[in-house]
Structures are given as C-alpha cells and as structure tokens.
Amino acid sequence: MRAIDARGIAALVCLTALALVPVIAAAADAPFYVGLFARVMIFAIAALSLDLILGYGGLVSFGHAAYLGIGAYAVAILSFHGVTNGFVHFAAALAAAAVAALVIGIVSLRTSGVYFIMITLAFGQMVYYLGISLNQYGGDDGLSIGRPSDFGGLVDLADPTILYYFVLACLALFLCLGGRAVRSRFGVLLQGVRSNERRMVALGFPVFRYKLAAFVIAGAVCGVAGALFANLTLFVSPGIMHWTRSGEIMMMVILGGIGTLLGPVLGAAVYLLLESVLSRWSEHWQAILGPLLIIVVLFSKSGLMGLIRAPRPPHG
C-alpha cells in the first residue's frame, strides 16, 4: 500500500507544480510559459493514452498521432460549420477517435510484433493523407478555428489561464482514471498480455476483445487531447497527424518511462521544454535530444521515472 501512496503523492506534487505555472508566469511576466505548459500537458495526455497500450499492453502502436489529429479536426470541422458548443466538440472528438481506433484496431490487432507496428504506421499515414485531401477544410494548409469551444458561461476557453486549468483538470482526471484502470482487473489483464500472451490465451482469456478495448480507450483519450490541442492553437493542419508526430509521442513515453503513469507526463515535459530551449540555439536541436534519449534508455529500463526512483513492484 505504501507504494501506491508514494505514486499518488508523486502525482499530486506533479499536478501542484503544474497548477503553479500560470502564477509564476504572471509574476515573472512571461505569459509564453502558460501556452508552453498547456502544450506539455496536452501531449502528456496523448502520451499517457499511448502508454496504456504501449507500456501496459505491449502494443507498439506507431500511428497514435492520427487520433490526436482526428480529435483536433473534429473540433475544427464542427466550428467551420458553425457548431461551437463545447460539449458537442469534445463528445465528437472522443467519439470520432474511438470509432477510428475501433476500425484500425480490428484490422491491426490481428497482427503482432513488427507487423503491428507497420500496419498502425500505415493507418496513421492514411489518416494523414486523408487530412491533406480534405480540400474543403484547407487540405495541406490546414484550417483555422474562429473561436474556442463554447461551454456557455461555465468555462471561457478564450482566456489562456482558464484554458490552462481546463487542460490541467483533464490531465488530472485521466491520471486518476488511469491509476485506477492499470491496477484493476482490466489493467492486470493487459499487463498479462504484455508479459505472455500465449499463456493468457491458454488460461482462457479471449484476449482480442480486451486488446481492442484498450486500443479504443487509448484512441478516445488521445482524441480528447486533440480537441484540447485545437483549442490551444485555434488551428489544425494535417501536420499534427504526420508519422513523425506519432514518433514524438512514442519518444515522450519512452523518455519518461514506459509502463508508468507519470512517466509520459515527465517525458512530454522534458521533450517539449528541451525543444523550446534548444531550438532557440539551433534548428538541429534533435541532435542533442537524440543522444539524451539514448543515454536514458541505456541506463534505465523505465526511462526518467526509473532514474528518479527505486525499483518498483511489477504493477507500477
């Protein structure tokens, strides 16, 4: 039980620190950081959703940016047609990403290993080119969003600080739900699939339906991240779905710590902050990130999370 408490405390510390960002940014007169950290948290949600299937389920999905894009496009396209209701926006983003994940999952999950990686990559690129072909919605150039999702008088996402806390609340919610899910029967089952799928089948688990469920949940959560991203940037383009973006999300997971909940959050923060700092010096900032990633992976099986804490029990 103590380990669970420690994890809960770590999450609370992390969320509290994030909650202080707008205050500090205001005091330091650097509003830029509010947007940057909102971006960090959005990618943290995306990375968290990927880690559910990648880290806990052992499903190396290389097309995760597709769901980010689908969620973002759901908001942009609805806005384009004059639908501004935020509840509709987020419900549509979640549903569209879930349906896409269902279809992609039904096909992809019939394969495994490197074939699964390639087929999810191929699906991701298909969605990317679908985005480019949407000439009505800007095609290659993307689509601007007039104003953010409208939640009536409830929350005003046009205010950067309110948007920031809205994103933070979403992250906290998904961390909490994720924390329950990975230790539930479903979560333990997923970890069993990662550890030894053949044994799971021989024990009598119909693993396909559970893997598909995890795949759809991950896609849906990433769709929500996409809707948040659309609200932050008020612009979407197919670039958000490019396979290199899927790679970035995967790097965040691996950098932070595969199979952990806070790892993806940490990974997203380190990745995007490094990008922000280093890209001011050089456009070849990834030349510095690359070796860093290699060092982290070489020295720790569970990324930065593995470096900053003691070895963990298997159900971390």
Add this chain to the structure above:
Amino acid sequence: MVEPLLATSGLTKRFGGLVAANDVALGVEPGEIHAVIGPNGAGKTTLIAALAGELRPDAGTIRFAGTDISRLGPARRAALGIARSFQITSIFREFTALDNVALAVQAHAGHSFRFWRPAQGDARLREPARAALAEIGLADRADMPAAALSHGEKRALELAMVLATRPRLLLLDEPTAGMGPADSADIVRLLAGLKGRLAIVLVEHDMDAVFALADRVTVMVYGRIIATGLPEAIRADAQVRRAYLGEEDS
C-alpha cells in the same frame, strides 16, 4: 458405455510432407491419468497442441464432455475446462508468484471489463490463488517475482496456475522436463495427489514417472497410435518394446 470426457477420432495434422498426427483416436475417461509416450518426433506435442486448440487439425474431430470442440479456439477450450502446461514453462515472469495465480483465477471469474477496483485487493482472486499456491507448496514464495524462482519452482507455479482454473482436463507437456530427481519426485507426488479429481493427459519422457502415475498408456510412433492399454500391458507389449523401448525380441 458412457462417453469418455475427451475423444478424438481421425485426428490428422500435417506439416508439409510430415504427418505429425495420423488418424489419432484417443479417449480419456473422467479422472484418469492417461500418459502418452513415444520417441522424439512421435507427434506428442502436436497432439497436445491440437487438443488445446493451438493447432488446427487437417482432419478429424475432438469431442469434450459431449460437445464437438474441433472448431473452438484455445481460449474457448480453456473456458470449457481444458488447461495446459507447456514444455517450456509459460508464466508471467514480471509478476509475483501470487499475481501469476491470481490472474489464472481471474480468467475463470467472469469478464475482465472491470476498470475501477484494484485487482490486488480482490479477495475473490487472492484467496483461491493463495490456496492453490499452498497446495503446490509455494506459499512461502507468494511475493517473489516469478522470474526469481528456481526452475523446479517455476514448473510448479505453472501447475498451480492451471490448477487454479479448476480444469476438468489437464494437458501436461513434460511436466518434469529439465528437473532434477528431487524436484521431479515432488511433481510426481503432486500429480498422484490429483488422481481421480480431474483427467490428465500426460506427455512424459521419464518412464518412472509414467509408470508411477498412469492409469492407461498410449504409445505414439511417427504420428500414429500403436498401442493403448494398462501400464503393465504396455510394458509387456512386444510391438511397443520393439518400436519404442528399443529392446530386441527375446
């Protein structure tokens, strides 16, 4: 006559030109330990895989407890009560011994679309798992990672897992493989204790274990069953001795 618990007829599996199982008719009675012996490459593991549903036979039917299961996948067959151990121990190495068995219990405790309650605090999974570990003599290893167990303990853990699913038929593919004599004897004692509670198809190379445990013995050579009978009869069968035990007629 009552229908046997498991009955195959005409079971055939080819791998290219090789006929690994050729027109196999095997019957297993409830509660019996039925050993399948034969030289390497006789098709014993193929037979186990076909019974478990991991391999689709090219021809023939498999009936279990009165229903045709020939077309069911391995998970469905496991759900019906057919459990198996593997020649190479198949466990969840990163999990503790107790978590291994708890997951086995979970496989037969309804669906797993349960997202909220922690599985590790669930007495409906933990209690039967602890009982199964105790029965197999691994109670003091409950919280150890499975990867850290000795080879013999890992084999025993896999047995605890399959027993925790409360099967009606157990398919054991060389349960004493790679074990020293002491560990091997433990497994034999354990299996002897199960006698009568469930049916076991036992593939084994250790003839001492086979003749200590089996109620009936089936001999396979080149994918074919050449004899089935009581252990004493098999031991005395001239054809078996010639084909398998490697003895000259005397």
